Amino acid sequence: MLKIKECKPKTYTKQEIKLKTYSSDRVLDIPDLVFEAILEAKSRYDKNRSRRINDKTNPFFDGNYICCSTYGKPRSKGFITPYYKKLLKDNGLPDIKFHDLRHTYTTLLLKNNKNLKAISEILGHASTIITSTVYFDKDKIVIDCNEELNNFIEKVITKTNYNDDNIITDLDTPSIFSEFLQEL
Numbered sequence: 001m002l003k004i005k006e007c008k009p010k011t012y013t014k015q016e017i018k019l020k021t022y023s024s025d026r027v028l029d030i031p032d033l034v035f036e037a038i039l040e041a042k043s044r045y046d047k048n049r050s051r052r053i054n055d056k057t058n059p060f061f062d063g064n065y066i067c068c069s070t071y072g073k074p075r076s077k078g079f080i081t082p083y084y085k086k087l088l089k090d091n092g093l094p095d096i097k098f099h100d101l102r103h104t105y106t107t108l109l110l111k112n113n114k115n116l117k118a119i120s121e122i123l124g125h126a127s128t129i130i131t132s133t134v135y136f137d138k139d140k141i142v143i144d145c146n147e148e149l150n151n152f153i154e155k156v157i158t159k160t161n162y163n164d165d166n167i168i169t170d171l172d173t174p175s176i177f178s179e180f181l182q183e184l
Contacts, residue, residue, distance in 0.1 A: 021124065
C-alpha cells in the first residue's frame with residue numbers, strides 16, 4: 001500500500017487494499033436481488049465508459065470497478081456512509097456501524113440453527129471459535145435461552161408436590177426434562 005505522500009491528491013483513500021488474510025479471498029453466494037443490482041451497476045459502468053472513451057480532458061478510468069464514479073474512478077471507503085445512515089434512519093433502525101451488519105448476519109444465522117462451520121467459512125474465518133466468540137450477539141442468544149429455561153422451570157414447578165414446610169417432594173426431573181426436550 002502506498003504512503004500518503006506517494007499518492008496524488010484525494011487518491012489515498014481510493015486505493016485497492018490488500019486482503020487481510022488468505023481466507024479473505026473467496027467466492028460467496030449472493031441473493032438474486034444483489035446480483036441484479038450488480039448487473040445494473042455494470043450496465044451503468046459500460047454506458048459511462050463508452051460515453052467517455054474519447055474524452056481527452058477527463059478520460060474514463062477503466063479500473064474494472066463497477067461501483068465507481070461516472071468517470072470510472074473508485075469511491076473512497078466513506079462514500080457509502082451517508083447513504084447507509086439514511087437507510088437506517090428512514091427505516092427506524094438503530095444507528096449501527098456498517099461492520100456491525102456482519103455480526104447481525106452471524107447472529108441471525110446462528111439463531112436459525114444454521115451450521116456454525118458453514119457460517120465460519122462464509123465469514124472467512126480459519127476456525128469456528130472466532131465466529132462463535134466474536135461475531136454473534138451473545139446477549140441475544142442468552143436471552144433466548146433464558147426464555148426457554150423459564151418455560152421449563154414453570155413446567156417443573158407445576159408438576160411438583162410440596163410438603164407442609166414448602167419443600168419440594170417427589171420431583172421427577174428426568175421425565176420432565178425429557179418432555180421439555182421433545183417439545184424443542
